[in-house]
Structures are given as structure tokens and as C-alpha cells.
Amino acid sequence: MNETSLYAPVKLFLEGLGFAVKGEIGGCDMVGLRQGEPPVVVICELKLQFNLELVLQGVDRAAASDEVWLAARMSARGKGRESDARFRNLCRRLGFGLLGVTARDQVEVLLSPAALPPRKDPRRRSRLVDEHQRRRGDPAAGGSTRKPIMTAYRQEALACAAAMTEGPRRPRDLKPTMPNVVKILRRNVYGWFVRADHGVYDITDSGRAALLQWPQSTEGKTE
Template sequence: MPITAETDLYAPVKAFLEAQGYDVKAEIHGCDLVAVRGAEPPLIVELKKRFTLDLLLQGVDRLALTDTVYLAVPQPGRKASGASPHDSGVRKLCRRLGVGLLIVDTGRAAGHEVEVLLDPVPYSPRKDRTRTARLLGEHARRRGDPNRGGSTRVPIVTAYRQDALRCARLLAAGPLSLKALRAAGAPKDAAAILQRNVYGWFVRVERGIYVLTEAGFVGLETFRFALPDASM
């Protein structure tokens, strides 16, 4: 039987919990389902026809009542839109918040209609020290604040791009050797920047001598805002 209302989820979830020894009742103080077993803390389930922000917020609110909170949604169809409870990002978010996930599939045999995707347990994510170091390194190396937060579909001015622009500024006046570039204040990794030539701005005309390409002049104009005037 297809699920057309949140109330269609109640009977299978109730049966699932009763099979585990819970005494289950509906609509108590705003909670869709409250289950009690002996002296254990209450178990709360919030029911929705699909996974939504409202459902997640309801679950977070119920954590003020008990640590055992589940969000129950139907098994999403092939053409379902929006976030799916099967998405790793959704499960990770629920795990981080400490709420569980139940999937209800009324097409399954009786007694097997409810699947536990995630149990609510305290979540202590491990910090990724490598990513943190890269984050802080980029913040420290970037000169000024050349980007606008929330930007999309525009090139981001990274510290690497700023260093490439510093090299380009120096080469705009004419060919220079690596030694001359360093003496003029080029970044310490200027050699790697020129050799990798990520943006196509540089060309080597002879051993150790580089010039700025046409693309380099365009880059200087396009990103003229990207370096503080004092940065070279």
C-alpha cells in the first residue's frame, strides 16, 4: 500500500517497536510517537512523508526530552526529489546531531516493513588535521581578502594565484631570470610556479629566463584587484 500520509507510517513503526517490548502511544505533547520500555528513557519517533529540514528540526527539538530520537520516512521512490535518507551526507548529519533514521517500506512482508538505517548515538567526529593545516596555511598565505563569500561561477583568488600574479607583475616589464625575479621580491616558490605554468601566463625563452604571455597580461588585468598595492 503506497504511503500517502504521515499517519500511514505509524502502524508499521508501532508494530516494529512493540515487537521489541515497547509500549507505544501516539501524539503525546506534540511527539508523533512515544515508546516506553520498563525504566528506560522514552523513545521518540517523528514521522514525515519525506526527509526535510522541518523533520530534522523536530528531531533536534525532541532531543531535549530524550537521547533516543528517530526520524521515520518512507522508502523513497526512484523519481523522488530532495534529500534521500540513504545519502551519506544525510546519515552523517543525523549522526552528528545524534538522531536515528528509520525507513518504512509497506511493500515488504509484514514484520519487515521497518529498517533501521541509523541508531541515535553520541557522535564525536575526528578532526582531519591535514585539512585543518591546509585551511590555516591558505588563510595565512592569502594577502588581503580578494574574494566575496558565497561567490559561485567565478574564479577564486587563492594564495597560489596571488603568487602567480606577483610573478606576472614583475615580468610585465620584460624578460627576467629567476635570480632577478627573486631579487625583485618574487615568492620563494617562483621557480615551481613558472615551471608548472598552471594558468598559461609564462613561457621560458631561454635557460632560466621567462617572459609574460598574452594570457598573462589578460590575467593581470582580470585580477588587478587581487593583490594589495604593496604586495609584490
Template structure:
């Protein structure tokens, strides 16, 4: 059993509480937003068992959200930390919610998160909310940090730029509809996918072509028909 197997049942549980849930946002296994002004932000960390490392992760995340949830697999014989009153008492003092997932994917609420005096990190919280809003769909499974690269909103926009350029060089303004940050993405060229063909015009590099092929967006040789934006949305989980 892997941490990623916990993602779907925990996501369903949080969605039942009216949160919009996405995996692997800003280094967190799960980030959920509930509409409001400001939105309610929850972070949930996943582990195969309840342990101190999971609690420490929760402590680290607490400044960036309104609620912290810790989720782990339910111990088969009922002897795990989730049944230890001291462990629950610690999580209660920290204000953390606890969720246990059994072998059939059923989620049991062990402890609801409680309001504690906030120690907020506004910048970190703002980055999480922005990334959650920008990311199309939910392309990354929570708990999958070892499966690189994570499909961030920035990477989605870079792929959108590359896909739109598959039929030839483009100007940044030609790409703004599919990637609002196109100018910055082309200029900084973080992934090495783009090259300046002439002033103000960019073309795909071999790395860019390979990236499209690895995503299944581009098949066959570089010379392809113009890319359809609707196709991109399907590929990226929109």
C-alpha cells in the first residue's frame, strides 16, 4: 500500500465538506479551498501510519492554512497510534483533525480540527491559494512527491505554450490566451523548452518537442497540425 492510495478516499471526504481539493500543491499532499472571502484553506498530510513525522509535518503546515488534517492507514489490529489517547490528546492540543482510512477505502473521522490561536504566514498562504486557483484540474495525486515532476500550474502553462508552438514559432502575445504568464515563461525558459528565433519570436527546442511527446500532447515528428486548446485541457486534467 502506498500513500497515494489514501488520496482518493481522503479527497472524497474533504469534498463532502464542500472543499475543492487538489493534490501536491506547494509541497503539501492535499490542499482544499472552500469559497469565501477570504477562502477557507485546509491542508492534509498523508502517511501510511500515524507517527511523529506526520505530526511534525502538520506543525510545519499550520501557519499556511486555517485547518490541518492528518490522514493515515488504519492499523489492522487496532494497535496503531490512532488508538493511543496520548497521541490524540497531542493532536487535539495542536488543533489537528485526524482521519483513518481502512483497507477498503472507508474514512473514519477520529478527531475534528479545533480552532487554535492562529500563527499565520500570509505570504505562504497566499502562494498556496494562488497555485490552487491557477492549476487546471487536479493532475497530481497527493502523496506522489517521488513521482517527478509535479504538474504545477507553471508547468501546465509552459506545456500550453509549447503545444501552441508545435506548428511554428510564436510571439508571447500570441500565447496569452492559453498561458497568461507566457512572456515570463518564454523569457526565463526554466525548462529549456524554448529558444529565441528572432527578436520577440520564440520556437520550440528539441527538449520542448520531447516534453510534448512525454505528455502525450504531441505524437510523431515535430511537424504537426495546429494544436487545439480543448485538447490541452483534456491532457492536463482540466
């Protein structure tokens, strides 16, 4: 069992509060946005048990969010940190909410986040909002640590690669549906593209392999 086992029930809980939730954005296990101008940003970090590392992650995330939630499995005998008054008081002073996930994946609110005004990091917050809004669907379960994260950039690069499976293409032909195509082709972060001619690009073998590795990630991207 790992942190990703907590993702689905906690996501469902946060969606019930009106947030659109996606996993693994900007190093955060979960980021939720609620409609507004600017949107309300909530960050939730996941651990299999409540511990100091989870609190420290929350401290790091506070400047980029309006609310921070910490979620972990409830201990089998009720003797974990969630029952420790000192732990709860620490989180209360920091303004963090605590969510306990039972063995049956029920989410219990152990502590609601306080409306404290944390020091904001506008640039970091903006990056989280941009990545959340650009990412298609929710392809990465929060808590993932051992496999590449399906970021918005990777999704866009895969869409470019898919568009070239039938032959070389010009960036200007792809730009109407892929606004970032020029930047993606020039940077070529993953080595998926090669210049076939002046102003014309083709897909490499590694690009074709990537399309086989993530076959669902290009559906509906080139319409």
C-alpha cells in the first residue's frame, strides 16, 4: 500500500467541497481549484501515517495556497498521531486541516483548516494554477513517486508526436490546435522530434515508443 491508495477517497471529499482536483502538480500530491477570480487554491498532501514530514510538507505548500489539508491513514488501534493532542494543536496553530482515511476508504475530518493569512508566493501559486488549467483530465494519481508524471507539457508533446505519426508536419499547420507547438519542437525536451527539412518536423523512434507507453494521453488532443 502506498500514498496513491489515499488519492481517490480524498479527491472525492475535496470535490464535495466544490474543488476541481488533480494530482501531482508542482510537486504537490493534490491541487484543487474552486471557481473565482482569482480561483481558490487548496493543496492536500498524502502520507500513510501522520508524521512530522507530512507537517513540514504542509508548511512548504502554505505560501502557494489558500488552504492546506494533510491526509493520512487512520491507525488501526486509534493510537496514531491523529489522536495526539499535541499534533492536532500544532496543525491548528499552522492553520492546516487534517483528514483521516479509514480502512474502508471513508474520509473523516479531524481538523478543519483555519482561515489564517499565510504569506503568499504569487509566482508559485500562478504556476500551480497554470499547470492545473492546462492539464487535460486528471492523469496522475497523487502520491506517485516511481513513474514519470503526466504533466500538461508532456501531454502537449505527446499530442504533437501523435500528429506526426502519418508523416512530417509544419508547426504552423499544428498551431491552431496546439498553441505551444513551436516551443515544444524547438526545446525537444524528450528527444521525440527531429527536423526533417526547413520548417518541417518528424517523429523519432523514441517518440513512437512514448505513444505506445501512453496510448490514452493523445485521445481528443488533435481535433
